[in-house]
Amino acid sequence: MSMGEKRTVYMDHSATTYVRKDVLDAMIPYFTEHFGNPSSIYHLAGDSKKAIDTARAQAAKALGAEPDEVYFTSCGSESDNWAIKGIAYANGKKGNHIITTKIEHHAVIHTCEYLAKEGFEITYLPVDKYGLVDPTELERAITDKTILITIMYANNEIGTIEPIAELGAIARKHRIPFHTDAVQAIGNVPIDVKAQNIDLLSLSAHKFYGPKGVGVLYIRKGTKIDNLIHGGGQERRRRAGTENIAGIVGLGKAIELATADIEGHNKRIRALRDRLLSGIMAKIPHAYLNGHPEKRLPGNINISFEFIEGESMLLWLDDEGICASTGSACTSGSLEPSHVLLATGLPVEISHGSLRLTLGDANTDADVDFVLEELPKVVSRLREMSPLYKGKKEGGCNVQ
C-alpha cells in the first residue's frame, strides 16, 4: 500500500487493519442520518434497529450461529473478559477450575490471573514447539470442578491454528462450556460453532477490515453466564449501552466480506506469504521460523533472527516504510519477552530477535520484493554491530 510520498508497506495486519472502503461507506449514514437510538419506538429508530438486525444476521451466518446468539461488544478484549468472568461468576457454585493455555492473548491470560486472585484455580496448558495444544492434555486437565475451557482459535503472534473441533468435542463430552478467542481466526479459517462444539466465541472487527471499537461474543443458547456490563435492556438484556450502530454495521459488512471466499482469499495471501518466507530464509542465515509450518494463519510470518534485538529491527524497517512487529520485551516495556515464544521453548535471548510480518489484502508482490530487499540489509547492519554475532563467528559467546 502506498501512502503519500514515501512508500509504506503495512505488514502488521494482525495488530489491526484499515477499514475497507465498502465497509466505511456502509457505516457513514449511521453517524448523521440513521442515528436514532434503537431502543426508541419512532421510525428514525427503526432504521437503526433494522441495521443492527442485519449485522447480527451477517455475523451469525459467518459463524454458523443463530442471530440471537450474537451479542455485540466493544472489542475482542471485552468479549474475552465477558466470556471468562461471566461464566466463572455464574457457575461459581459448581466449581472454580478454569482451563486455558500458556499462549493466550493477554485479554484471556490477565482475566484468568484476576480470577485466580479471587479464588479460582487456573490450569495453563503447555504447547509443543509449534504452539499446538495437545487434546489429550486438555482431557487430562479436566476435573469435576472445571467450569470453563478457553483456548484460542489461532495465535496472534506465531499464527498457529489450534485443533478447535477436537478440543471442543472433549469439552462437550465433559459438558464443560468451551470458549474460543477467534479474534485472529475470522476470515482465515472456516468456523462453524455447531460442528466445532464452540459454546462461546470472541471476535473483533478491526482484525478483518472492520472498524475498531466493536466486537462480538457468540453465546450458545442456554449457556449460563453473568453480564459484564449491566444497565439498559440492549442486546436482549445481556450487554448494556446504547448500541454503536455505525460500528455494528461495519462489523456486519466486514465479516460478510471476510468470510465470503475464505479459500480464495487465503490462497492469494498464502502465496505472497510463502514467497516472502522462503525469500527471507534463503537470504538470511541464523533465522528460525516460529509457529507451525502448515497449521498457521495464511498471512503470518514469525521469525527469530539470532544475535539481534527486535525493536531495533522494527525501527530500521519503519525507516524504510515497513510496518511490522516483534515479540521483544523492548517494545512493550515489560521485562519478559513474548510469553508465546517462551511457551514454545524458544530461548529468551533468541525470542528478543523475533519479527512478525502479517500480510493482508492490500499487500502486493511489489511489497514482498521490497521487504526481501530491505530486511536482509537491516539484519546484517544490526548483526555487524552485535557483540553476539562476533562471538558467534569466532565461536565465542554463543547464544543457544
Next chain:
Amino acid sequence: MSMGEKRTVYMDHSATTYVRKDVLDAMIPYFTEHFGNPSSIYHLAGDSKKAIDTARAQAAKALGAEPDEVYFTSCGSESDNWAIKGIAYANGKKGNHIITTKIEHHAVIHTCEYLAKEGFEITYLPVDKYGLVDPTELERAITDKTILITIMYANNEIGTIEPIAELGAIARKHRIPFHTDAVQAIGNVPIDVKAQNIDLLSLSAHKFYGPKGVGVLYIRKGTKIDNLIHGGGQERRRRAGTENIAGIVGLGKAIELATADIEGHNKRIRALRDRLLSGIMAKIPHAYLNGHPEKRLPGNINISFEFIEGESMLLWLDDEGICASTGSACTSGSLEPSHVLLATGLPVEISHGSLRLTLGDANTDADVDFVLEELPKVVSRLREMSPLYKGKKEGGCNVQ
C-alpha cells in the same frame, strides 16, 4: 431538522444525538488512513497515538482534569460499571456499603443490584418531588463501611440537576470515593472535577453530538480501583482493547465543541424549551411538569398528561414526524413504569402518561411551533377515547 420528504422534528436528544459534521470529518481519516495500532512503534502508529493524546487532552480540559486521569471506554454504561464494580472489588476489605439514589440510570442501578447479590449493601437515597437528593440525607446514610457514593449529575428522564459540589464535599469530608454519572450533564453544566470533589465521572460521546460506542471514565489520580476489562496495556494498563481511534477522536472533538460555550448554547436551547413548555401548559389542561422548574437540563421537558398512556402518544407523534420518548412501561416491555417518576412520588397511573421532549442543537423555532400545533391534537384525540377522561369529566373514576 428536515429529512427527505417528510418533516422530522427530533426532540429526543437525551436518548442520543446525531454526530456533528465537523466531528465526523475529524473522525474519517482514522478509519482508512491513520489506522495504525497505537501500541506499535512505527510512524503509522504514531499518528494514532498523537490523535488519542489530543482527544485525551480535550476531554481532560472539559472536566478540569489531568489528561492522565482520563480513560476511554466504550460507553456510559461501561464507565458506570467500571467505576462501581472497580471500586467495590478493590475496596471490599474496607467495607461493603455503597450509597446511590433511587433515580439513577439503569447502568448504575442494575450494577448495584448485581453487587447486592454478591454481598454488598446498597442504600438508595430518596429524592424530593423534584428529583433532588438532600445532602443531609447523604451524610446520614454514610457508615464506616461505606466505600463508594455514586450520584448522577443530571437525570436523564426529568432533567433534574443534583447539587453535585455539595454532595462531593460531603464525600470528601468522609474520605469516600465519589462517582457521578455525568452522561447527561456534559455540555449543559460547567464541570470541574477538582472544585466539585468528583473522584470518578462517567460520560458518553453520543449524548453531545459525538459518536456512539465511546465514553470516558475519569479517575482521580490515586483512586484505588480494579480493572473491568483486563488484557493488553492500553489506557495505561487500566482498560484493555485496541483503541477505537476514530471514536476517541470524535469524542475529543465533540466534547471540545460542546463545552466551548456552555452558557451561550444553553441560552439558545433554554429559550426554545421554555417557549415550548409554556405553550404546552397553556394549550393542554391536566398536564404536570416533572422535575425541577429551574434546576434542570436546558433542553429537557418532561410532562405527564392525565388519562392517556405514553406509548400511544409517541406513536401519534411519530406519525407526525416528531421523535420523543416516555416513561411509560408500555414502551419498555417491563412491568414498572419509570422508576424515576415513581421516586418523585408521581402516582403509577399518571406516570404512564409522561412525555419527554429533549431539545438539541438542530431544533428551531419552527420545530417548537410544529410540536405546539400537533401535540394538543394528539393528546385530545387520545383523551377522547380514554374511559378515564370520561370518568374525569363526569366526576367518576378519577385517577389521582
Next chain:
Amino acid sequence: MYSDKVMDHFKHPRNVGEIENADGVGEVGNPVCGDIMNIYLKIENNVITDAKFKTFGCGAAIASSSMATELVRGKTLEEAWEVSNKAVAEALEGLPPIKMHCSVLAEEGIHKAINAYRKKQGLPLWEEKNPHSHDEDGEGATCQH
C-alpha cells in the same frame, strides 16, 4: 415494531365510543398497569348488532380493542365468546410478544360484556378464564400487582 394492520387500527380505530343503554358492558384492566378497556355491546336476538370501546392504553391496546369490536359485530353470543385473544392478534397480523396481553384484555372485555348481558337477562353466566391467565405461550407480559 407493529404490523401495518395494528398501525391502521391504532390510527383509525373502529368503533370508538360508548353505546347509550348498552346491553352489556365489560370493564377490564387497571390504570396502574397502563391499560383499561371498556367494551359496550348492543345485543338483539342473541346477536351482537353493535360494539364500541373506550381504551386507555398503548397502541396495541387501542388496536386490539378496535379489532375485537370489529370481530364480534354481527356474531351470535356463542360465536363471539369463541373470539380468542389469538384470533384478535392474528387478525392484527401479529403483536409483539410483550404486547400479547393487550389482546388478552380485549378477549376479557368481550367476555365480561357478554356475561353482564346474560346476568341482566337472568341467564347462567359462562365461565370466564381467569383474567390474565390466557398466556399459554408464556409470552404475554401481564401486569401483576
Next chain:
Amino acid sequence: MYSDKVMDHFKHPRNVGEIENADGVGEVGNPVCGDIMNIYLKIENNVITDAKFKTFGCGAAIASSSMATELVRGKTLEEAWEVSNKAVAEALEGLPPIKMHCSVLAEEGIHKAINAYRKKQGLPLWEEKNPHSHDEDGEGATCQH
C-alpha cells in the same frame, strides 16, 4: 517515541566497532535482558583517545552506546568517570522512562572499561555503583533475574 537525537544516533551510530588491543574493555548486560554492550577504550596519558562499542539491543541501547562513546572521547579518566547515565540521556535529548536503563548500561560499560584499564595498570579500582542500581528516579526498568 524517540527524540530526533536518539534516532540520529541509532541510525548513524558513532564509533561502532572494536579497538584491537584496547587498553580497557567493559562488557555489560545480558542476552536474556535483551541488551549487551561492549565498550572499548584507547587510553593515552590518562586521556581517552578513542572509544568504540558493539551493542546487541534496542534503539535506545544502540543510541546510548553511541552517545556515551562520543561523550568520553578526549576526556581524562576522572572526567569520563563522571559521565553519568543522566548525562547520556540528556545528550540524547531524553529517553522514554522505560528506556532509561539503556543509559545506565552505557555508564556501567564505561566504568567497567576504565577499571579494566586501571587494573591492568595496577592502579586501585574506582568504586562502581552496583550494576543497575543507578535508578534514582525509580523510572528505569531493569532486567532482574
